[in-house]
Amino acid sequence: MRYLTAGESHGPQLTAIIEGIPSNLPISIEKINEQLARRQKGHGRGRRMQIEKDTVQVLSGVRHGLTTGAPITLVVENKDWTHWQTIMSPTPVDEGEDRRRVSRPRPGHADLNGAIKYHQRDMRNILERSSARETTIRVAVGAVARQLLEQFGIKVAGQVLEIGGVKAERIDLPLDELIAVTEASPVRCVDKEAEAKMIAAIDKAKEEGDSIGGVVEVIVEGVPIGLGSHVQWDRKLDGRLAQAVMSIQAFKGVEIGIGFTAAELPGSQVHDEITWQAETGYRRRTNRAGGLEGGMTTGMPVVVRGVMKPIPTLYKPLMSVDIDSKEPFSASIERSDSCAVPAAGVVAEAVVAWEIARALCEKFDSDSLDDMLENVQKYREYTERF
Template identity: 70%
Template structure:
């Protein structure tokens, strides 16, 4: 299974093509739109989220609420396109486009190195595609993956564990179900499960905004009821934990990822890191703890997948950093292209989506998957094998 996205921040639409989905997977447009709406929420988001009201268009691959096995084509209209038709026109005329030419690269963005790589003297050709607007397409794709996982009894949830200097304790999954995590996260303006930390995060976001500054943070994604053996130990690029962490870092502004206790493992002795193996007639094999985040040897071990990603502060600031005009080579205060000062709550939704995609992809690689019924039968058989192995 694979997908492609196309589209610019101020172009007419975002386009997605998904290839390799089994036939007869139940599909709900409403569930995709719900995920797109979740991405647009969160304290600290800017005015663009008031302009756009994202809704997916289904162009192919879905009939009567089911996948057909053919490629699924989706689109999301950019409502702001009407104001940019001349500036972003594919026609040779450039009079209008010249009025919005970008020659001043913004620190922390792809502007300068992207322009050097592709030879663009107008860096709008870089920033339009490198924009985080593309994450709406990835959320739509992830929403499709979530529906496949849901069909197989696999649940995905995410939440925010840190914004700026305010963080929360590690989550005890024995005390909260994934449905409860999802409910609490949705009820929070910053997708934080701790009400006290939530209020402190909101105050910190507001203070940074008043200073013309921005904040980053840390998000966590959990995937539950994953069958044993997704991924592989036989070669580096088949290790699922590696693929998931790569997907996390591929999200705009993300700079790191960890599985389970992650970097904390480097501070502990082995006896306080590795998860002891137990067995019962009811569960089969299971782990006493889940410090390794559901992975051993690059494969899922049946425990919940737990992965975190760290997002840097948004680099566009209202107290702009120093830059250099590529035409005059003179110093200049970097220009402003967007007004978010904290997108961590929205980024947690994007993180859910990319993790869901990688798990769904690994599921289809591991089990027979031309038809949804065959896939479900194989997944259920694997769960039973764990009890009787």
């Protein structure tokens, strides 16, 4: 399985082409749109979320509600495109036309590095593609992966554990209950006391023209033992999950299981003891490893956390330098979110879902859903009697 995305923040649309989804998988466009709507929610989002009401179009690879095995094309239109047709025109425009050229790089963005790398004197050519708007189409891709995982009883959920230094108590809930509670929370947090403090921190940052980041967690239950591999560095599933989460715009750190806390503890408090019972097969007494050992799944829930930095575009902008005059200026403003951590959690769920689905397809025959279902069932029976 693989996919590519294309499109700019203010271009006509975002596009993804997915290859390797097995045939005869039921696809619900409504479920994809539900995930897109989740990404647009969250306390602290800016005005663009009022402009864009994201919905997906499926242009290939699905017929009468079932995948065909051919590449799947997903498109999400940018509703604001009507105001940017000249600025983002693919054909040449007159010198006097509105181009909204950007010559002042914003600290914390890809603007300056990308402009130097790609020889662009107009940094709009960099910021349009590097924008977090691209995560919209990745959420759509992840929604397709979720529908594949559902066929095997694999569930994906997420929660916010920290915003702006406010840390929530991590409360273990059944996954369905966790989903219900976080969906009802404006910051996707289970801890109600922390939720109120997070909202207050976001409001304070907005009043001060600042922004704040946080920590999100993704949990995947029902994953069979042995996805991924230990035999090569690029086949280790924990490494691929870390790369996927780190690829999300503004993410600066990833941990799996207890993560960095393992550095503070003796081995006896880090590793998970193994048990076996006839009803459940092999299990771990604890899940400090986050469902992954040796680059492979253990059968326990996969637990991945990511750190999102504060959004670098501020209403009290930091100083920068104009690339034309080399004079100092206040950095320009391109968006208005004071906090996008709850939305980023939805993106994290999407990229984790994709990597788990990809590993599932690598482990089992993935030409057709029927073959996969049969193979997974046989494998689960094998692991229970191993």
